[in-house]
Amino acid sequence: MFTIGRKKKKVVVGFALVVAVLVVFIGISSQRHAAAEGKGSDYESIELFTDVMAIIKKSYVDEVDTKKLIYGAINGMLSSLDPHSSFMSPETYKEMKIDTKGAFGGLGIEISTKDGILTVISPIEDTPAFKAGIKAGDQILKIDDKFTKDLNINEAVKRMRGPKGTKVILTIMRDGFEKPQDFTLVRDVIQVKSVRSRLLDDGYGYVRIAQFQEKTDEDLTKALKSLKDENKGDLKGLVLDLRNDPGGLLDQAVRVVDHFIAEGQMVVYTEGREKDSKMQFTAKKGGKEPNYAIVVLINGGSASASEIVAGALQDHKRAIIMGTQSFGKGSVQTIIPLSDDSGLRLTTARYYTPKGRSIQAKGITPDITVERLELPKETAEKKEFMHIREKDLEHHFENEDKADQGSTKKDVKKEKSAQQKIDDALKNDYQAMRALDLLKGWDILKTMGPGK
Known part of the structure; x- marks a missing residue:
């Protein structure tokens, strides 16, 4: 992972x-x-x-x-x-450096070991693993015909990666399965888009962070500006979706929180044995968002850097955390380059939320627990809470595309088809709907005020 x-x-x-x-x-x-x-x-x-x-x-x-x-x-x-x-x-160290830039080959699956078993932390959106139905918490018992019991993480990753178009079979055990089941996945070049966004309704934005990469903060800044431009003014509220976000770079998590809290406020601090592993990260000056309402969505696939963001916003009472208990990875890994171009990933510290909470093996507890449910079709159609604009989410930040008049009819058709799938998914997303309801209710109560 x-x-x-x-x-x-x-x-x-x-x-x-x-x-x-x-x-x-x-x-x-x-x-x-x-x-x-x-x-x-x-x-x-x-x-x-x-x-x-x-x-x-x-x-x-x-x-x-x-x-x-x-x-x-x-x-x-x-x-x-x-x-x-x-x-x-x-070879693995080189791939790791590529991973943090958001492009790598394989299945699009984040893994760790839990109780000695190779376990899925989360599938990455729009990847072979995600499309095949791999879920957070799945236990990978075999990769092709090789049992994973004796494989370390690096060996397992190496077996799952390979040339685009080749197949790999994962034998999965999941709660609810009577026996392990085989999932056949086709490898692809994974292009992970860190930040996606859209306007849910007038004044209410949605930002999804899939993973914390080198440009996450930069992409978030563009997304928030784009939402304001589309809304023709500041937002009334924001849904920040960190579900199934396995984490990534610590500095990017800190910069994301920086958008929403006051200068000098604590984001996260770390404690370790060495002097340089004891660090404090506080919000910097400038670039702050207005004090609109925020709902952060988390689940069991939200880990590491995503838990830092959720924990900091929760401690500062800057956001309501909604969803289910997060993964609980509260340790910091330092990447140490070695002389033969190999590398060492070593746990050097534990991180703590601003109020001193350790997330390790516990996770972030939501303020409001909402299980992920699929809404009945008629309910999703009836509830017109999202006036979604016709934009391709994958190219949201490519401003030149907005003015591009040279697209063929075939390309436009593909873009609408992809967008419709995204729209349908959000309309049937029970947790996202509840988050928007909360934002709207919050806004109504604020405008009413005492005695009104």
Whole structure:
């Protein structure tokens, strides 16, 4: 899964050399403190490691590659810590950097391990996984014919990625299934659009953040401006949809909150063992939205950076949180580049909401719990709460498209078809409807005032 963190450079001269240096350094340290530490010293542990490696190199039935052994050992070390710490080979590390830019190949699925089982955090919208019906909480038991029990996250991701157009079969177990079921997915190039928006009704906007990427704040700024332009004035209220948002970059989450709270107010703070893992993030000056009402939608697929946003707006009473309990990932991962172009994703801190709440393994509790239900067709048709404009949501920020008169009839037809699907989905979205009802009711109560 994507993880939040800061980039941090550390110089490493090579894995074989690292082991040797550790032996020398820790050996000297251990000799100085041997009397106090006894037999459980770090030196003895490192010595055990090097002994086993030497035995494997000498006696294993086949000749083995030293780097492969080191990579395997590092993977083993990190997997014993927590589900989010991992070692990335040069190939995986390169893909991770591409992921944060919003374009990568594969299925469009965010995964982690829960109770030792490969588990879906959330499918990413408009991807093969999303279209195939993969849901948050699904347990992936097999990828093609390979059981996932012995796979770490990186190996699982590698197996699910591949050339566009190729197929992969996921064997899924889900609450309500009597037995595991196979889902056949066709890989595609995943282009994740971080922010989407539309006007729900006069004065009421809707912004969906699918993932926190490098340009999320920039895209949000454009979306809010576009909503105001379309509304021909400031908004009365906003639905901020963070459902099934698996997180992403910490700095982008902070900048999103920055739009809605006053300068100097706390967004999030982190606590870890190292001095530089103790950080505080506060709202900056300028670029603030008017004090209109906000409803934030969350669910079990809302994790990490999306929980930071929801938690901060909830603590400052800037928004009403609606939906269901969020995922509960309250740890910070630092990405550390290594010398051979591999990388380390290491959990270095826990993050806390402005009021000091830890979200780890608990999540954000909504102010108003609303389960996601599908509305009866006649109810969705009857309730005309959304006067939706005819715009293609996927190209909302491409202003030149608005003035483009060169589209063919065939292209226009495709755009309307895609838009109609989006419109239908929103009209049948029970949680989004309840959020809009709340905003309208909120606005009515505000205009009435005491004694009116």
